[in-house]
Amino acid sequence: MANIYRRLITLASLVTFSCPLFSQQDSVSLSEQYYAQGMEIFDYEHRKVASELFMLAVQANPKNAKAQFMAGRSIMLTVRKELSLQYFKQAYQLDPKIDPDILYYLGQAYHYSEKFDSAIVLYDRYNRLLARSLDYEKSKKINEVNRKIFECHNAKIMVAQPVDVKIAHLSNSINSEWPDYAPTINADETFMVFTTRRPEENMNNRLAQDNEYYEEIFFTKKVDGEWIPARNLSGPLNNSYHNASINLSPDGKEMLLYHDSNGGDILASFLKPDGTWTNPEEILEINTEYIENSASISADGKQLFFTSNRPGGYGGTDIYVSVKDAKGRWGSPRNLGRSVNTEMDEDGVYVSVSGKHLYFSSNGHAGMGDLDIYRSAYNPEKDMWEKPINMGYPINSVENDIYIVLTRNEDFAYISSVRPEGVGEQDVYKIDISNGKEPVYTQPDFADAVLAMEDQMPLFGGKAAGEVKTETKP
Template identity: 35%
Template sequence: MIFYPGRHIRLLFLGLVCFCSAPVHAQKERSFLKTADSYFMVGNYRAAIPYYEQVLNSDKAQPLALYRAGVSYLAYDKDRASDYLYKAQRLNPNVAPDIEYWLGRADHVNYRFDDAVEHYKLYANTLPKNAQARKEVDLLIQQSRTAQKFVQKPKDLFVRNLGPTINSPFSDHSPVISRDNKTLIYTTRNRTAVHEKVNTDGEYTEEIVEAVRLDADTWSEPRSLNLHLNSKGHDASIQLFDNDTRLLMYRQSQNGDFYVARRKESNWSLPEKLNGHINTPNYESDAFITHDNNTLYFATTHFSKKGDKDLFMSRKDANGVWGKPVSLGNTINTAFDEDSPFLTPDGKTLYFTSRGHNTMGGYDVFVSHLDSVTQTWSAPENMGYPINSPDDDTYFRLNADGTMAYLSSYRMGGYGEKDIWSIDLSKEVKIKGQVANAEKVDATTLEINFTSRPKNNRALQYYAPVLSTGDFEIQLQSGRTYQVTFKQNGQVISTQEYEVPATAAPEVVKTAAFRILEDKLSQAAPVKSKK
C-alpha cells in the first residue's frame, strides 16, 4: 500500500474537529435548554419558544423540551402546541405529572372536546381524592361539554379578524369604536416609541393607540396617543363617552384605577382619576358609564374575599361625586371572575364577560336583561358560538347602532396572542311594502329591485314580485340604505331610497309605502316596527 502522509494528516485533522465539535455542540444545546427553562419557569413563554426550537432543531426526540415548548405555544399556535405535547407523550408517557392536563387543554382549544374530556379524566385519576385541583378538572370537563353543545349549534354570525394592521404578534385588546364608526381606539402590547423594553412576561407595556377607518375593511396604521394619555406603566382604553369627547381609561396605579381624559381638538388632556368611591387600593379592571353619564358599572376585586373580580354599580350624586358601589348580585357575580361590563343606550341590556356561569372555556361573553318592574337582572345567557370560543373572549363592545360588535379573543386564526375581532350583528327583517298608487299601472307588470349601498366591499341585491293589489313582501338586511328601482316592461319608471333601520332583533316586520309615476317622488315614513 502506498503511504500518503498528507492524506492521513487531513483525516486526522477532520477527526479531531468532529471530536471537538461534538462537546461544543452539546454545550450549546445545554445552554439553549437552560435559557429556555429559565424563561418557562417564570411564565415568559414567548421568550422560551425560540430556545426550545433551537434544541429541537438539533434533536427532535427530547420529550421534556417538546412538552415545555407545547405548553408555551398554547397562547400563540394551538396546532403546534398540540403536536408537540402529543409527541412528548409518545416519547415518554411520564414526561410530566400533568401531561394529561395539558393534552386536555390542547384538545379543548383545538375543538376536540371528546378527547379533551378523556384527558381531563385521566389527569383527575392521578390526583388525590380530596385535591382542590379535582374541582378545576370537573369544571374543565363541564366547559368542554358546554363548548361542544354550542359549536354543534352555531349562530348565523360572521366573526372577522381586523387584520395585521390592527393586530400584532403581541396582545391587542380593549377595542373602543367612535359613534361614526370611523375611529378605533384600542390597547396594544406591541413595541412602540413609548415602550421599548420587554416585560418579564415577554410583552411590552400596554399602550393606548388609535387607528382610522380608510374603507369598510381597511384601517390606517395605529398611532400612539399623546404622552399625557400614556404613562410609563400600563394604560388601557375602556370607553368613549359624552359624545366621544371623553375617554374612560385604565391606568396602572394603586394596582389599577380608572381615569378620564378629555379631548382637546386632535389631542387628549392629562387623565384625571375618577372621584368618589370607585378607585380602591385593590384592582379595578374595566368599566362602563351609562348614556346619561350618571351610572358607572365596573369590575373590582376590592369586595371579594377570594380575590376574584365582581361587577358593581355606582351612581353619581348631585355634586358629581360617585357614590358607594352596589353589587350586581349573585345572579350576575359568581365565585369566578366577572369583568368588562357594557350596557345598551336604554340601560336594559347588560353584556359582560365571565369565567363562571356556563362558559365554553376561559372568559365568555354573556348577556342579561333588566326587569323594568323588579329592577333585577335576568339569569345571564351565554352568547354562544362563534361569538365565544373555547379560549378567552373578552371586552365585548357594540357600535352606536348595535349592528356591529368588537371583542378581544385568543381564538384560532389570529396573528399572535390576543387579537381584536368584529362581529356583524345586523339581521334580515321582513318588509311589507305597498305601491300606493299602483292603480295607475298594471301592478303585476312591475319589477322592484332593492340594491344596498356597498358594505364590507359588497352590495346586496333583492327582487320583490308585486301582487295585483300593489302589495309585496321582501326580506332585507337591516342597518342598510337601499336604492329601490321600479321597472315596467324593462323601463325604469322610478328610483327611490329606502333605509332599513339597524336592528339585532330577529323577525322584525316593517311596513313601507312607495309612490311612483309622479313628478316629485316621495317615500312614506315606515310604520313603527312590530315584533
C-alpha cells in the same frame, strides 16, 4: 437578556441545522444545552423565548422527553395554546411519567385544539388519579378539572349549533403583528381607540417584565367609510408606563383608562375643545387598594359599571354599579348580585347605548373555556340584571374572549381575539350580529353538571356526562 437569547437562537438554528457534520452525540448534547437555557429563561417568565429554545432542543433531539414537555408547557402559556398538543403527545409517548400532571396538560391541549371528546377522557383519567391521591392540594384540584369537563360538554353543544354571525378581520390600518386589543368606539362608529403593544410610536423603548413592549393607546378615525391608519394618541394619555384604554363614552368625549398603580385603578380623561385630552384623573369614589380593571359609562352619564376584586363580592372580580347623584358625585358602588356575578371572574364590562343590555366576560358561567362573552338584560320591574346568556360560537372560543363594544343599535360589535386569520397575537375584529336571533343552549349550571358527572344523569344533549368516545389517543 431575552433579546440576547433571541439573537443567539437565530444564529444557533442557522448553524446547527444547516451543518451536516453534527453527529448524533453532538445533537444530544446540543439539545441538553438548549433545554438548560430554556429553563433559565422560563424561570424568568420569558415564555415565548423559552418556547423557541425548547423547540430547538426538540429539533436537535426529538427523543428529549423533557424538552418536548417543556415546549408544550411554554407554548401553553402563549396565545396559540393549541400548538402545544404535538409536544405533549410526544412527551407522553416517550415517557408517560414525565410529569405527575401530564394527563391534565394533554387534556388542556386537546381542549384548546377543539378535540373535546379526547379532552374529556384525559381529564377524567386525571381526575381518577387525583381521587386516589392522599395529597390534599391535589384532591382540591378535582373541582377545577370537573369544570374543564363541564366546559368541554358546553363547547360541543355550541360548536354544533353556531350562531349566525359574520366575523371580519379589520385591516392592517388597525391590526399589527403585535398584540392589539380592547377596542372601544363612540356611538356613531367614527372614532376608535384601542390598546397595542407595538414598538412603533411607543413612548417607552424598553421592554416590560413579560418581554413585550409597554401598552400604548392608539386611535383611528373612519374617513369615507374606512378606518385610517392608527396613530399613537399622544399627550397626557400615554407615558413611559403601561397605558390602556377601557371605555369611550357614546359621545366620544370621555375616556376611561386603566393604570396598574395602587393595585389597579380606573381613571377618566375628557376631550377638550381643541381636540386634546385632559390629564387622567382617578375616580376616587370607586377606586380602592384592590383591583378595579374594567369600566363602562351609560349613555346618559349617570351610571358607571366596573369590575373589582374588593372584599364582599361573590368570587374573584365582580361587576358593580355606581350612580351619579344630583351634585355629579358617584355614589357608593352596588354589587350586581349573584344572577350576574359568580365565584370566579367577571371582566370587560360594557353597557349598551340603550342601557338595556350589559355585556361582559366571565369564566364562571357556562362557557367553552377560559373567559367567554355574555349578555344580560335589565329587568325594570325587578330592578335587576337577569341571568346572562352566552353569546355563542364562533363569537366565543375555547380561549380567552374579552372586551366587546357595540354600535348604537347593537347590530355590530367590535372585539379583540386570537383567531387563525389574524396577523398578530390578538387582533381587532368586527362582528355582524344583525340577524337578531338569540343563541339558545340547554346548559345546566356547573353545580348541576358536577352532580350529573357523579350520578350519570343525562343533562348534556341526552347523553350522560362522561359518556364519550375518544377521537384520538394521546
